[in-house]
Amino acid sequence: MTDTALPPVTLVILGASGDLTHRLLLPGLGTLLTEKPYDVTLIGAAMAPLTDGEWKALVEAALKDAKLRPSRIEAVLAKTRYINVDVTNKDNWLALLPNLPENSVLYFALPPAVTAKACQVLATLDLPKGLKLALEKPFGTSLESAKELNHLLMSVVPENQIFRVDHFLGKATVLNLLGIRFTNRIFEPIWDCGDIESVSIIVDETLGLEGRAGYYDNNGALKDMIQSHLLLMMAIFAMEEPASLDEREVRDLIAHTLRATTLWTDDPVTSSRRARYTSGQIHGTQVPGYVEEPGVDPAKNTETLAEISLRINNSRWHDVKFTLHSGKALGDERNGITVLFRPVPHIPTGFVDGDIARNVLWIGMKPVTLALQVSTNVASDRFKLESTVLSADLDDAPLRPYGEILDEIFEGDPLLSVRGDIAEECWRIVEPVLDAWEKNLVPMDEYTAGWAGPNAWR
Numbered sequence: 220m221t222d223t224a225l226p227p228v229t230l231v232i233l234g235a236s237g238d239l240t241h242r243l244l245l246p247g248l249g250t251l252l253t254e255k256p257y258d259v260t261l262i263g264a265a266m267a268p269l270t271d272g273e274w275k276a277l278v279e280a281a282l283k284d285a286k287l288r289p290s291r292i293e294a295v296l297a298k299t300r301y302i303n304v305d306v307t308n309k310d311n312w313l314a315l316l317p318n319l320p321e322n323s324v325l326y327f328a329l330p331p332a333v334t335a336k337a338c339q340v341l342a343t344l345d346l347p348k349g350l351k352l353a354l355e356k357p358f359g360t361s362l363e364s365a366k367e368l369n370h371l372l373m374s375v376v377p378e379n380q381i382f383r384v385d386h387f388l389g390k391a392t393v394l395n396l397l398g399i400r401f402t403n404r405i406f407e408p409i410w411d412c413g414d415i416e417s418v419s420i421i422v423d424e425t426l427g428l429e430g431r432a433g434y435y436d437n438n439g440a441l442k443d444m445i446q447s448h449l450l451l452m453m454a455i456f457a458m459e460e461p462a463s464l465d466e467r468e469v470r471d472l473i474a475h476t477l478r479a480t481t482l483w484t485d486d487p488v489t490s491s492r493r494a495r496y497t498s499g500q501i502h503g504t505q506v507p508g509y510v511e512e513p514g515v516d517p518a519k520n521t522e523t524l525a526e527i528s529l530r531i532n533n534s535r536w537h538d539v540k541f542t543l544h545s546g547k548a549l550g551d552e553r554n555g556i557t558v559l560f561r562p563v564p565h566i567p568t569g570f571v572d573g574d575i576a577r578n579v580l581w582i583g584m585k586p587v588t589l590a591l592q593v594s595t596n597v598a599s600d601r602f603k604l605e606s607t608v609l610s611a612d613l614d615d616a617p618l619r620p621y622g623e624i625l626d627e628i629f630e631g632d633p634l635l636s637v638r639g640d641i642a643e644e645c646w647r648i649v650e651p652v653l654d655a656w657e658k659n660l661v662p663m664d665e666y667t668a669g670w671a672g673p674n675a676w677r
Contacts, residue, residue, distance in 0.1 A: 265304065427548040501550070549669075
């Protein structure tokens with residue numbers, strides 16, 4: 220870490236008493252401050268009646284967890300404070316905004332509906348110069364609502380001061396995609412339909428609902444994971460080569476890829492599957508069925524496992540099937556991208572007949588790994604072939620995902636944020652599936668908690 224001072228920054232966390240703040244935002248800030256000496260004035264703001272002492276204790280615990288050195292923790296604590304605020308109240312904003320310096324950051328760690336109401340108030344007020352808005356997904360609940368939200372946000376500040384946060388874009392694996400893809404001679408020339416047959420992006424969790432019924436039962440696996448995280452990973456995987464890692468260049472290419480994306484068969488019924496877990500055991504712990512979880516409304520028919528198949532309609536990816544898959548309460552955590560390469564066009568005569576191992580590239584996200592399956596000769600019989608896996612564990616980034624994201628926000632670089640048109644394209648892609656599911660045109664399969672999914676899917 221350099222000791223060169225960076226410009227001071229004021230970070231206002233709205234919804235500071237919530238789970239997102241103490242579980243992700245503050246630890247992420249701590250890892251950032253271990254790497255860069257930002258002079259941060261941290262303001263916690265929420266409706267909960269916390270005292271300054273209670274707020275400082277929460278901040279201190281999170282920064283210690285991030286292993287920030289004591290002198291830096293004391294510097295943050297000396298300048299932090301907590302205010303009781305209702306973000307939908309104009310008078311509360313009139314009391315807060317005049318005290319904020321230029322280039323302050325408002326981080327909305329709030330439910331999307333509350334964030335929208337707050338922004339409606341902000342649109343009527345004079346704001347500090349350079350004020351940045353950071354908000355959590357989902358960015359709308361449909362294509363139409365995403366467009367309405369973007370229009371509202373643009374009435375508050377310009378697009379380059381809006382940071383739509385998708386924490387997957389701060390994960391080391393997603394950022395590694397750019398390096399793996401564009402800086403390796405062995406991959407860059409074969410990253411197309413001539414050599415790649417299919418791509419699967421899978422994020423499976425062993426965790427069940429874990430008390431998140433209030434959020435999850437209104438969204439499900441498709442909205443929670445595929446509509447945002449996995450579509451963005453796919454676009455970064457498949458986009459054309461940028462001339463530089465400039466935010467406009469990269470985000471233009473992401474948007475270009477998503478605009479070319481449609482359902483595999485153009486039919487949501489044959490291009491999607493959904494399922495929900497029933498009671499079972501995960502690593503020895505009994506898990507109730509999803510509809511038996513506290514707070515779940517069975518009438519909402521919410522899925523806990525979703526899969527969609529897509530195509531990217533351009534010459535690079537012609538007829539390559541992209542499968543996005545994510546679920547909860549599964550037997551194993553699979554997190555990453557599987558790239559299946561096409562078979563070689565000819566096997567020399569003389570090798571013993573049998574299955575020839577296909578080349579498969581695995582880019583693991585949790586843990587961060589890289590593995591390549593290749594065919595090699597069997598030691599005991601040189602005319603036989605076997606599968607060999609070349610693998611490496613990659614160093615994870617010292618910053619947690621929210622540390623990476625906060626760094627970009629402080630710097631004013633929206634490279635890792637979701638631009639408005641990109642958010643809209645993600646909704647456009649999944650909306651036909653959501654409509655088909657709403658009409659029950661796609662069956663709701665079942666799987667036992669702790670298993671790999673429905674038997675019919677294997």
